[in-house]
Amino acid sequence: MMKTLRTPANENERLEALRRTNLLNMPRDAIFDRISQLASRLLHMPIASITLVDETRQWFKAAVGVDMDQVPRDASFCTHTINDDNVIVVHDTTLDARFAENPFVVGDTHIRFYAGVPLRTVEGYSLGTLCVLDTRTRHDFQAAELKTLCELADIVTAWIKMRESAGHLDATTGVYTRQRMIEQISHELQHADHQPAAAVRVVGIADVALPKQMHDLTQVMGHAQTEKFIIECINRLSSAIGAERDLYRIGLYRFGFFLSGSIGAGIQRKLNALIKKLHEPFDSGVGLLLAPNATLGVTTITARSNEHAEEILRQASVAADDAWQSARGWAFYKTESDILRQRKLQLLTDLPDALTASDQLHLVYQPKVDLRTGTCVGVEALLRWAHPTLGAISPIELIDAAEKTALMRPLTNWVIDAALAQHVAWQEQGLTLQIAVNLSAYDLADDEMVNRVCQRLEKHGLPGESLELEFTESTLIRDLDAVMPKLEQLHAFGVSTAIDDFGTGYCNLSYLQKLNVSKIKIDRRFVQALEQSERGQTLTRAIVRLAQDMEYQVVVEGVENESTIDRLLAWDCEQAQGYLFSKPLAPDALLAWAQARGVSR
Numbered sequence: 001m002m003k004t005l006r007t008p009a010n011e012n013e014r015l016e017a018l019r020r021t022n023l024l025n026m027p028r029d030a031i032f033d034r035i036s037q038l039a040s041r042l043l044h045m046p047i048a049s050i051t052l053v054d055e056t057r058q059w060f061k062a063a064v065g066v067d068m069d070q071v072p073r074d075a076s077f078c079t080h081t082i083n084d085d086n087v088i089v090v091h092d093t094t095l096d097a098r099f100a101e102n103p104f105v106v107g108d109t110h111i112r113f114y115a116g117v118p119l120r121t122v123e124g125y126s127l128g129t130l131c132v133l134d135t136r137t138r139h140d141f142q143a144a145e146l147k148t149l150c151e152l153a154d155i156v157t158a159w160i161k162m163r164e165s166a167g168h169l170d171a172t173t174g175v176y177t178r179q180r181m182i183e184q185i186s187h188e189l190q191h192a193d194h195q196p197a198a199a200v201r202v203v204g205i206a207d208v209a210l211p212k213q214m215h216d217l218t219q220v221m222g223h224a225q226t227e228k229f230i231i232e233c234i235n236r237l238s239s240a241i242g243a244e245r246d247l248y249r250i251g252l253y254r255f256g257f258f259l260s261g262s263i264g265a266g267i268q269r270k271l272n273a274l275i276k277k278l279h280e281p282f283d284s285g286v287g288l289l290l291a292p293n294a295t296l297g298v299t300t301i302t303a304r305s306n307e308h309a310e311e312i313l314r315q316a317s318v319a320a321d322d323a324w325q326s327a328r329g330w331a332f333y334k335t336e337s338d339i340l341r342q343r344k345l346q347l348l349t350d351l352p353d354a355l356t357a358s359d360q361l362h363l364v365y366q367p368k369v370d371l372r373t374g375t376c377v378g379v380e381a382l383l384r385w386a387h388p389t390l391g392a393i394s395p396i397e398l399i400d401a402a403e404k405t406a407l408m409r410p411l412t413n414w415v416i417d418a419a420l421a422q423h424v425a426w427q428e429q430g431l432t433l434q435i436a437v438n439l440s441a442y443d444l445a446d447d448e449m450v451n452r453v454c455q456r457l458e459k460h461g462l463p464g465e466s467l468e469l470e471f472t473e474s475t476l477i478r479d480l481d482a483v484m485p486k487l488e489q490l491h492a493f494g495v496s497t498a499i500d501d502f503g504t505g506y507c508n509l510s511y512l513q514k515l516n517v518s519k520i521k522i523d524r525r526f527v528q529a530l531e532q533s534e535r536g537q538t539l540t541r542a543i544v545r546l547a548q549d550m551e552y553q554v555v556v557e558g559v560e561n562e563s564t565i566d567r568l569l570a571w572d573c574e575q576a577q578g579y580l581f582s583k584p585l586a587p588d589a590l591l592a593w594a595q596a597r598g599v600s601r
Helices: 011-021 030-042 078-084 143-168 178-190 211-221 223-241 265-279 309-323 335-356 395-402 408-428 441-445 449-460 473-477 480-492 509-513 524-530 534-549 562-570 587-596
Strands: 047-053 057-064 070-072 088-090 113-120 126-134 199-207 254-262 295-301 330-332 361-370 376-387 391-393 434-438 467-472 496-502 519-522 553-557 575-577
Touching (some): 011 178, 030 057, 030 126, 030 143, 047 078, 078 088, 113 143, 126 143, 178 199, 178 254, 178 295, 178 309, 199 265, 199 309, 211 223, 223 254, 223 265, 254 265, 265 295, 265 330, 309 335, 335 376, 335 395, 335 408, 361 408, 361 587, 376 408, 376 575, 376 587, 391 395, 395 408, 408 434, 408 441, 408 449, 408 467, 408 587, 441 473, 441 480, 449 467, 449 480, 467 473, 473 496, 519 534, 524 562
Parallel strands (some): 295 330, 376 434, 434 467, 467 496, 496 519, 519 553
Antiparallel strands (some): 047 057, 047 126, 057 070, 088 113, 199 295, 361 575, 376 391
16 A cells, blocks of 8 residues: 655645646657657666656656656655655665555566656756666666766756747746746646635736837837836736736737736735836936836636637737726726627628628718708718628728728728719719718828829719818827828819818817818717807807818708707808708719708708
């Protein structure tokens, strides 16, 4: 009957060090195989192996003369080497009380000799052994042979360290890599069932700064200061996490970590303390205090059989993105937020096919009306998407998904082409109307934007006056110096321009002195305020007067009742659009509306 073996005093730390190497999950290593073969040959031993010892088993990671992958820890010779944390040489196992009852001694294997050397980490934890065994006693194994075995063990530990550094450490920061975090999450998932009921294991991601913030810091203070900033954030994060100090580089300014704590308030207190620590200002070394604007996104690990490590890390990333909108600086993963992101991804995935399909994207047109004559003087083209599985997609959702991607250019090209083609079709039916198209920040930043517009006008054989381009004021103001030459080029081709949703972007109106646009479209929120308060009337009237004094044509959006028209006429407003006149219409319906009714007031 086997005796119950003691374990080292640092067993928990030793097992944690073994887990971090991820060697247990890796396939057989060619270098380990070569070293075990070398040990067998140099020491004239029929059996040589490199082993790892976990809670319950000894695992053979390389072996000569052994046809097995594992043995129970209490039947392992190497567990004694681990427990003693020292070299063991047993010339005759039958004479040693530790081995006399071992099944490999008294059984068919008849092991009579054993020598094992611990494989230690830099911190001094014994992960396993390099050992040699024989089926006969070996009193000839003396100091010279032991020295050879120890030197080979040193090569094994050096290879373990080199392997870990090459594949699992970030060269710039010295923290672990994303792949290492994936491996650690896999390990955590495998052991999730053993977690105490009142405890929770958290996978976290820390964004120490937004890319633009780091760009600005580099521009002002240089790369050396940026690197110092990152290292300071890493040190703070590691210190605040405490016992679980391992960090993982997930992105340029994004780092992964793990936390343990009690469910609910316990973890929240840890996250609050972590954010507080990260946000404390620190001396840059050049007389300036820098304050990291870090955020945290976290998800929990449970016994979820249908989830894998990549999915867990993705959930933490979703939470990290949400955290930038959170006042407390951190956010838990939320399924509903993830669903919105998945929907956005699906839209971007499906959009290229929609651009070539004949039954998905289409335009509707809302009339612009001359308030004095009641006639239709133009239309605004509004994009609609009839998605084959998701149904109707709003233009706001579509543009929000596409405007930060390369899909924005082909989408805008499609809209301009469709609008100009409709202009030609209406002309052939006796209706000539200027069509307004909304452009995004992506379009305005594109140096080829003017050429793209002019090429499409030429393609459809239309003059520039056929088209109006609308931009929001927040879009225009991002880079005013770059925008103005483009607007001047468009005007030279006869294309008119308009500031859309005016009054909702910037309080500083000085940009109007520089900006050369044709029209200002007053946002519908100001129109709604007309019916609610005198202050709303005063503000809207002031905006109208300002635009008129600066010789901009004024278009008022969102008109829904007659009293609003009367007030706008009193202020000499020229044009309006809104549901009082018409909702957005399909091309044939717009033609019938314009020809048969004009505007009925």
